[in-house]
Amino acid sequence: MGLVKRGNVWWMSFTYEGRQIRRSTETSDKRLAEAILGKVKVEIVEGKYFDKPREEAKTFLQLMERYLREHASRRMHYRRYVNMVDNLKAFFGNPKLHHVTPKTIVAFKNKRYVDGVMPATINRELAVLKKAFNLACREWEWTRDNPVCRVSMEREQNTRDRWLTEAEEGRLLKTALPWLRELILFAAHTGMRRGEILALNWNGVDFVRRTVTVFRSKNGERRTIPINQTVQDILTKRYETRGDASQTGESLVFGSEAQTCLDGSNLRRAFIAALKAAKIENLHFHDLRHTFATRLVQAGVDLYKVQRLLGHKSPSMTQRYAHHFPESLRDGVEILDRQRLISTISAQPAGGAMVDCVNG
Known part of the structure; x- marks a missing residue:
């Protein structure tokens, strides 16, 4: 037991x-806090302490509203968070927090499918739901359990591999409005996400x-991109x-x-x-980011450089583009030919190679 x-x-x-158990004493007075802790110790020894679930007093709508107000409002794409919260509220309604269980969360997943x-x-x-319960x-001390932690996430199929060909780009730039044409070229030549481009100042x-x-990327990190x-x-x-x-400084580029x-929209x-x-x-605006990465890899650019340019935190996210340039792997197999040649030469008797050349 202790105080923090x-x-x-x-x-x-x-x-x-x-x-x-972590509980606030709701006081900044250390002596009073020690007295409260002492009382709890006595109640535990005497069997009179009960850890009462505070979630009985809070509802799901209260949870979601506070999540939007204190957490999501400070994030990029706030409108997207609002949409996701709306989907959650449409299914769960407004039960007490302890009525939100792994069983009901699985039912939510099935409904979304x-x-x-x-x-x-x-x-x-x-x-979003998991973060709200974590908070x-x-x-907030509204609940002692996060039911989302006991529910498995879905297996994502990130196999989309669509990019803009040179011929398609030519046709698209002809039909796009001038302001959109600039955005298309900018995205295809920087690999930046749509939100990052629109927020660029x-x-x-x-x-x-x-x-x-990019002062605040999807990962919450700053990223500088050469152009x-x-x-x-x-x-x-x-x-x-x-x-x-x-107009300078904070004014938006686009x-x-x-x-x-x-x-x-x-x-x-x-x-x-x-x-x-x-x-x-079958082309999305986000596919312009894939176009940027695919063209770099097809041109033989190292995957590590592509990873840094895209701002991927894990190389596995960039690895999906590796199949676009199998020639970059060729030196890995050609080394076997060189080793075989060295072994053959080493195995010949001294002067043997010269004799063969003369007889030939």
């Missing part, structure tokens, strides 16, 4: 019936070093024609005329219309 200070409040930490939702989407929604357990553009900086001449030309043009010459972020509609006019099927 978190911020200005003292917390109790002790074991009860084989479980680690019936709705035609992909495994990856189901996993993202489960991740409720560890920080002029503070992240360095014309001297020829780089763009080629195609991207440099796009940025130079947009900078010179950005309207108010005083913002609207009112300098607000372009709406993702509007971008999606314009992209689909351009694809339809160009007679291109």
Whole structure:
């Protein structure tokens, strides 16, 4: 048993019936906290202490609302979090937290499959639910259990391998609106995600070093990306024609005329219309990121460099592109020929190779 200070409040930490219990004393006075801890010790010895589940007083809607307010609101793509929470609320309703069990969570997964939702989407929604319960357990003291931890995630099928061919790119650029054409080229030549591109501001553009900086990526990390001449030309043009010459710094590179972020749904509609006019099927805007990686690998660029450019934390995420350039693996098998030749030469008697050459 002991006391730990978190911020200005003292917390109790002790074991009860084989479980680690952490409870706030709700006081910043250490002497008072020690007295509260002493009382708990006596209750445990006398068998009068009961670890009452606090989830009985809280509801699912309260959990989701606080999650959006205190956690999701500080993340990129807040609208996406809201949509996922809406899907969760539509299924679970507003029960007490202790009524949300692994059984009901599995029922939610099954319902989403019936709705035609992909495994990856189901996993993202489960991740939101898991994070919310983690906060409720560890920080808010609303519950002592996270039921999502006892439910398996779905196996994702990340086998999509679609990229834009040179011929398709030519047709697409002809049918796309001018502003969309720039976004398509920018995405295909940087590998940046749609959200990263739309959030890019002029503070992240360095014309001297020829780089763009993503200050907060999907992984929450900063990433600096070198740019080629195609991207440099796009940025130079947009900078010179950005309207108010005083607009710098925080203003968006690809913002609207009112300098607000372009709406993702509007971008999606314009992209689909351009694809339809160009007679291109089964292509998503995110596939431009795959196009960037695929073209690099096909050109013989090392997978490690591709990983760094894409901002992948794990090389396994980049490995999917390896099959695009089997020639890069050829030196691995050609070494066997060299070893065989060396072994053959070493096995010949001294002067044997010279004699063969003369007789030949």
